[in-house]
Amino acid sequence: MALIFVNIVFISSILLGVIDSINKQSVESLFGNIIIEPKEGETYIKNVDFLEDIINGTPGVLGSSPHYTSVSILKKKTGKDMKTGGWQVKSVNIAKENNITNIHKLMVAGKYLEESNNREIVLGKEISGGYDANLEYLSLEVSVGDTIEAVFNNGVEREYKVGGIFSTKNTQADSLAFITEKEMESVLGSRDRASEIIIKIKEGGKEGAMIAALRKNGIVDEKIKLWKDYSGTTAGAVESFDMIKYILQGIAILVAVSTIFIISFVNVNSRKRQIGILKAIGMDKRIIITSYIFQALFYTIVGILVGVAVIYLALVPYFIKNPLDFSLGLVTLSVEFIDVAIGALFLLAAAIVGGYFPSSKVAEKNIVESIWGN
Amino acid sequence: MIIEVKNLEKIYSGKVSVHALRGVSFEVEEGEFMAVMGRSGSGKSTLLHQLGLLDTPTKGEITIDGINILKLSEREKTYFRLNELGYVFQEYALLPELNVLESVYLPFMLQGVDKKEYIKKATEVIEKVGLEHRLHHLPRELSGGEQQRVAMARAIVNNPKILFADEPCANLDTQSSKTILTMLKEINEKLNQTIVMVTHEPDDRKYADRAIWLKDGEIEKIE
Numbered sequence: 001m002a003l004i005f006v007n008i009v010f011i012s013s014i015l016l017g018v019i020d021s022i023n024k025q026s027v028e029s030l031f032g033n034i035i036i037e038p039k040e041g042e043t044y045i046k047n048v049d050f051l052e053d054i055i056n057g058t059p060g061v062l063g064s065s066p067h068y069t070s071v072s073i074l075k076k077k078t079g080k081d082m083k084t085g086g087w088q089v090k091s092v093n094i095a096k097e098n099n100i101t102n103i104h105k106l107m108v109a110g111k112y113l114e115e116s117n118n119r120e121i122v123l124g125k126e127i128s129g130g131y132d133a134n135l136e137y138l139s140l141e142v143s144v145g146d147t148i149e150a151v152f153n154n155g156v157e158r159e160y161k162v163g164g165i166f167s168t169k170n171t172q173a174d175s176l177a178f179i180t181e182k183e184m185e186s187v188l189g190s191r192d193r194a195s196e197i198i199i200k201i202k203e204g205g206k207e208g209a210m211i212a213a214l215r216k217n218g219i220v221d222e223k224i225k226l227w228k229d230y231s232g233t234t235a236g237a238v239e240s241f242d243m244i245k246y247i248l249q250g251i252a253i254l255v256a257v258s259t260i261f262i263i264s265f266v267n268v269n270s271r272k273r274q275i276g277i278l279k280a281i282g283m284d285k286r287i288i289i290t291s292y293i294f295q296a297l298f299y300t301i302v303g304i305l306v307g308v309a310v311i312y313l314a315l316v317p318y319f320i321k322n323p324l325d326f327s328l329g330l331v332t333l334s335v336e337f338i339d340v341a342i343g344a345l346f347l348l349a350a351a352i353v354g355g356y357f358p359s360s361k362v363a364e365k366n367i368v369e370s371i372w373g374n
Numbered sequence: 375m376i377i378e379v380k381n382l383e384k385i386y387s388g389k390v391s392v393h394a395l396r397g398v399s400f401e402v403e404e405g406e407f408m409a410v411m412g413r414s415g416s417g418k419s420t421l422l423h424q425l426g427l428l429d430t431p432t433k434g435e436i437t438i439d440g441i442n443i444l445k446l447s448e449r450e451k452t453y454f455r456l457n458e459l460g461y462v463f464q465e466y467a468l469l470p471e472l473n474v475l476e477s478v479y480l481p482f483m484l485q486g487v488d489k490k491e492y493i494k495k496a497t498e499v500i501e502k503v504g505l506e507h508r509l510h511h512l513p514r515e516l517s518g519g520e521q522q523r524v525a526m527a528r529a530i531v532n533n534p535k536i537l538f539a540d541e542p543c544a545n546l547d548t549q550s551s552k553t554i555l556t557m558l559k560e561i562n563e564k565l566n567q568t569i570v571m572v573t574h575e576p577d578d579r580k581y582a583d584r585a586i587w588l589k590d591g592e593i594e595k596i597e
Contacts, residue, residue: 277467280428281481281528282456284449367428371467 001303001347004259006310008252008343009335013311015245016334017319018326022170022241023227025329028102029173031227032065032198033207034214039221044068044193054217055199060210062202063099066194067091068184073151074127074177076140077159083140087127089150089177090195091184100200103166103173110144110164118183120163121148124174128165135175150177156187169329253343257350264296264354268362275362276370285363289356296355297348304344311335376535376568377402377425382434384420384591394420395431396591402536405566407559409573409582416588418572419540425570426459426538427451439535456484460529464541466521468513468528474500475509478527485532499527503557519550526554530561537561539571543578555581 027033036055038045045051048066055064068091075084094115098104103122104112108131113122125131129139142148146162160179168174185191201210211224268275275288316333323330362370384395394417402408410418423429425436427443436443438458446454461467468477475493478500482492500506503523513521522542529537539558543551559581561567571582579585587594 274469277469279452280426280455280461280467281484282452282459283484284452287484366430368423371428371463 001260001299002306002310004256005304005307005343005347006315008249008256008346009307009311009339010315010333011248011252012245012339013315013333013335014324014331015241015248016336016339017324017331019241019245020334021326021329021331025168025170025173026230027200027204027227029106029168029170030101030198031230032100032200033204033227034199034201034210035225035227035230036197036199036214036219037223037225038195040223044190044195045197045222046193048192048194048197051197051219051222054219055197055214058210058213058217060202060206060213062200063096064197064199065093065096065100066181066197068181068188068190068193069195070152070154070184070188072153072177074140075149075151076142077147077149085127085138085140087175087177089121089152089179089184091181092178093181100198103168103178106166106168107164108167110162112164112166113178113180115180115182117163118180118186119158119160120179121150121160122164122166122178123162124176125165125167126171126175127177128162131165131167133174134171152187154188158183158187249339249342253346253350256347257353260296260300260347260350260354261357264292264351265358267295268292268358272362272365272370273373275359276365276367279363279367280371285360288363289359292359293352293355296351300347300351304347308340311340375401376404376406376439377570378435378437379425380435380437382421382424382436383432384417384424384429385432394591395424395434398434398588398591398593400586400593400596402568402570404568405562406584407562407569407571407582409571409579409585410588411573411576411579411585412588412594414574417591418574418588420591421588422538422540422570422572425536426461427455428461456481457532458535460532460534460537462522462525462529462537462539462542464544466513466518466525466545468521468524470513473510473512474505474516474524474527477513477524478531481528481532496527496531499531500524503527517550518546519553522546522550522554523557526557526561530565530567533565534567536568536570539569541572541574543573543575551575 036045036051052064052066055061070089071086072089073084074087076082092113094113108125113120123142125133126135127140128143129136129141133139140148142162144162144164147159148162149157149159151157201207207226214224278288279285312335316335319333323332378401380399382395382398386392386394398421410421412418424431431444443451443454472480475496479492479496482495497509500509503526505520505523505527508516508520516524542554546554555578558569558571562569584596586596
């Protein structure tokens with residue numbers, strides 16, 4: 001019974017772990033929790049310093065980082081194959097960015113940007129190629145130290161040395177290139193502006209309340225969005241995983257119900273004679289049926305308790321120490337109370353049904369037939 | 375008169391229907407020890423099952439202590455068995471998980487009697503059948519004779535109006551059989567307990583006041 005329960009919760013917890021991993025990557029590598037965008041009809045957010053004062057003065061905000069974004073043509077300048085492609089280049093204020101995203105910790109070659117590296121660019125592995133990139137056929141096939149040319153959307157052309165390559169295991173993040181904020185402002189001829197400001201908050205899940213607080217504090221005209229609004233392809237994956245989770249959970253519950261029913265049926269049938277004797281000496285069949293329901297409930301409750309102990313005391317700590325290395329990230333077991341509660345409720349319901357039907361079938365039988373089988 | 379049976383018939387339907395009882399009629403007086411005798415297949419056990427409300431006859435009438443028991447609902451029959459009848463079966467019919475004391479106080483417990491009371495009463499009855507030293511033993515730890523004495527204690531603990539015994543000595547050796555039959559006779563005489571006992575052993579006849587002889591589902595003779 002404990003294993004049946006673990007089976008129900010384990011499958012959904014692994015899939016939830018995958019979903020959590022995808023979501024965590026989106027927040028930590030790309031968007032933070034909240035994204036501020038320019039007013040309707042405008043390309044840039046203006047008065048970024050002023051807005052950041054409001055943002056960082058709002059209780060619950062951990063930090064913010066403004067980005068300029070430019071869809072640019074990147075060209076490989078060295079070697080034989082001159083590959084080219086359109087990629088998104090973002091600027092970062094390194095001091096601020098490092099408090100919001102974790103890309104600087106995920107370098108697989110070279111090193112991350114520094115304030116003084118205005119002629120360097122860091123690339124996601126999908127742009128550079130290599131490191132098991134998913135979009136290898138589109139990549140520039142460059143390495144650290146190579147020179148690439150960037151043609152920005154305002155026509156400015158600049159050459160950069162590839163300073164580092166990063167891998168977040170999130171294709172969307174790994175398709176970005178970063179240069180310093182100072183360099184981007186020089187390219188765009190702009191200052192105190194941004195294409196977006198990403199915000200990280202202290203407690204994930206309270207984004208709605210934070211947005212309300214930001215609006216109240218004076219960010220009125222700019223668009224404010226949630227990280228979920230941007231997850232794009234990963235949101236589709238999350239939805240698919242959610243669907244798979246529900247299907248597998250349903251199958252696990254069906255298997256559990258069938259197993260309980262079979263166990264109960266075999267148990268009751270092996271005690272057919274005893275049920276006949278109890279009826280013969282005057283035990284009401286309702287007492288017999290109730291006792292079998294209680295018996296099934298007892299084993300189920302013990303099974304659930306043992307299962308909960310196995311999940312929380314053994315499996316969860318084990319997967320925290322030894323996360324599964326999926327191509328989309330490290331996955332641990334994400335056990336949600338609602339899944340545990342649903343699993344437990346279905347098992348308890350199955351115990352009642354599994355206790356009731358077989359025992360009532362036997363209890364309805366003729367006493368002589370139950371005891372002597374004729 | 376405590377039992378009155380009129381024109382009782384029992385047909386087991388199936389591929390080949392079996393006419394186990396064919397219009398049996400007789401009476402049993404209160405306090406009487408009645409033996410139901412006959413060869414194997416004569417309908418003895420079938421008759422006992424109908425009298426003891428363990429089975430439902432195809433036709434006829436059974437009146438126990440003025441009550442037409444065939445008109446009772448299933449639930450009323452259950453309570454009637456619990457409160458008014460006691461059973462001793464050929465193969466003891468003890469529950470393997472219950473020890474001697476638990477087996478005997480079970481009917482009392484079902485009646486909702488206070489725990490102290492039913493333990494006291496059950497212990498007294500167990501003493502009467504000479505098993506006070508086996509109170510906490512399970513059936514598998516007892517001999518056949520001892521198990522049958524436990525079954526007897528369980529049957530009489532509720533002071534039933536009628537005690538039904540179905541071949542109570544069939545699985546016992548001569549000495550144990552004698553002990554059981556003597557005990558039944560004592561219960562009958564000392565407690566004025568009505569007993570209906572099925573037996574195929576002609577020697578057992580001497581313990582009973584009267585005997586009904588069955589042959590092919592019909593009464594051959596009453597003596």
